[in-house]
Amino acid sequence: MILFVPVRRPATAKAAKRKRHEITGDAKMLTLLIATCFAVTTPVVYGEDHCSEHRYNNSIATDYMQFTKEVPDQEYGIFGQFKSLHCCAKGYRSIEWFKNGQPYPWGSDISSLIVYPEAANQTIYTHRISETDIGNYTCVLRNDTSIIRHDIELRMQEDKPDYPLPTFKPKDMISNLGETARFYCEAFVGKLDLPDATNKIMWMQMADDKPATVLDANQMNVTREDGQIIGSYLSIPNIQQHHYGRYRCQITSGNLARPLELSVLLSPAQVTAAEESEFEFLVLIIIATIATMLVVMLFALCRLDMRKDEIDKRCSAQFIADNENV
Numbered sequence: 001m002i003l004f005v006p007v008r009r010p011a012t013a014k015a016a017k018r019k020r021h022e023i024t025g026d027a028k029m030l031t032l033l034i035a036t037c038f039a040v041t042t043p044v045v046y047g048e049d050h051c052s053e054h055r056y057n058n059s060i061a062t063d064y065m066q067f068t069k070e071v072p073d074q075e076y077g078i079f080g081q082f083k084s085l086h087c088c089a090k091g092y093r094s095i096e097w098f099k100n101g102q103p104y105p106w107g108s109d110i111s112s113l114i115v116y117p118e119a120a121n122q123t124i125y126t127h128r129i130s131e132t133d134i135g136n137y138t139c140v141l142r143n144d145t146s147i148i149r150h151d152i153e154l155r156m157q158e159d160k161p162d163y164p165l166p167t168f169k170p171k172d173m174i175s176n177l178g179e180t181a182r183f184y185c186e187a188f189v190g191k192l193d194l195p196d197a198t199n200k201i202m203w204m205q206m207a208d209d210k211p212a213t214v215l216d217a218n219q220m221n222v223t224r225e226d227g228q229i230i231g232s233y234l235s236i237p238n239i240q241q242h243h244y245g246r247y248r249c250q251i252t253s254g255n256l257a258r259p260l261e262l263s264v265l266l267s268p269a270q271v272t273a274a275e276e277s278e279f280e281f282l283v284l285i286i287i288a289t290i291a292t293m294l295v296v297m298l299f300a301l302c303r304l305d306m307r308k309d310e311i312d313k314r315c316s317a318q319f320i321a322d323n324e325n326v
Contacts, residue, residue, distance in 0.1 A: 050224060051088035051122050054233065057180070065091035065143045067150070072167040074153045076188040077129040078160075082225065084125035085113070085152055087139035092148075095121045098138040111135070131156060160190035163258045164251045167229060170264035177268070179239050185249035185262045186231035197254035199227070203234040206246040206263075215242065236266075244268055 051068065059068040069088045077083035089095065097104040099111045104124070106113070111133050116123040126133060134156050141148040157165075164187035175181050189199050203219050204211035218235045230251065236243055244266055252259040 050086050063091055070168050070184045071150050074167050076155050076157050076165055079158050080128050082127055083129040084123055086123050088122055089141050092141040093143045096140045097124055100135045164189050164253045164260035169262050172265045174267045174269050175239050177239055181236040183234040183264050187251045187260050188229050189253040190228055192254050199230050200252040201230055201232045202250050204248045
């Protein structure tokens with residue numbers, strides 16, 4: 001009887017190479033699965049890095065406590081979808097969040113929004129916004145000497161709004177010739193349902209109440225939260241005389257015929273100086289008028305006293321004369 005003992009042949013170079021490829025493929029697949037899970041669980045506050053983009057130029061090289069970009073006054077969210085609120089700032093020792101006066105952290109009965117530590121607590125977010133999250137949120141910045149606060153009202157939208165809803169309205173500005181100017185407008189437009197529908201945002205300079213193209217300026221449009229919020233920066237790098245006046249930010253959503261129009265005014269600093277001079281001149285006139293009235297009143301009182309003295313003297317002289325005759 002012959003007994004055959006199986007002998008394990010040594011792996012060839014080709015088989016070993018194939019084995020290495022299989023191990024490498026498994027490792028790549030595992031890495032991809034981990035990255036996918038991380039992308040699903042990581043909030044979308046997410047890849048856009050909201051607070052590090054489009055900061056004020058004068059905030060980049062300074063250290064004092066300040067907001068580093070425009071902070072919305074109102075925010076809107078669609079029921080059941082992701083929502084984030086931002087207070088982009090720097091130079092603070094601490095930043096705190098409040099909802100309707102209640103400090104963070106909040107229970108589920110107050111708000112489902114949580115702080116995003118990777119954004120230095122400048123951002124709070126929720127994966128699924130609900131009715132409980134509606135309310136007034138406040139971010140409070142503190143350092144050793146000062147406190148800065150900003151209020152944001154969060155409202156709910158069950159679906160796409162009928163027209164753009166403003167979240168940040170541009171602010172009037174006073175600047176000298178040769179300086180820079182920056183305006184920003186923003187609105188909540190929701191998600192477009194039709195594939196051929198688009199959102200449009202455009203800056204125009206108003207000349208005699210008629211829109212005209214803005215000269216020597218740069219416009220940059222931005223979006224956040226998957227295009228549900230659109231905004232636009234208008235930057236004027238070198239203010240000239242023709243830049244002064246009123247501007248309009250026009251936002252159109254989809255095929256809606258009703259655009260949102262937000263106006264802002266750029267004024268020269270000389271106007272303020274002239275107004276101050278006129279005010280000072282008016283104050284001087286008022287003071288001079290009051291002084292004149294006081295002088296007249298004093299003069300009248302003096303004349304009255306003099307007249308009274310004369311009457312008293314006459315009375316005394318008459319009295320003496322009468323007594324002498326007697």
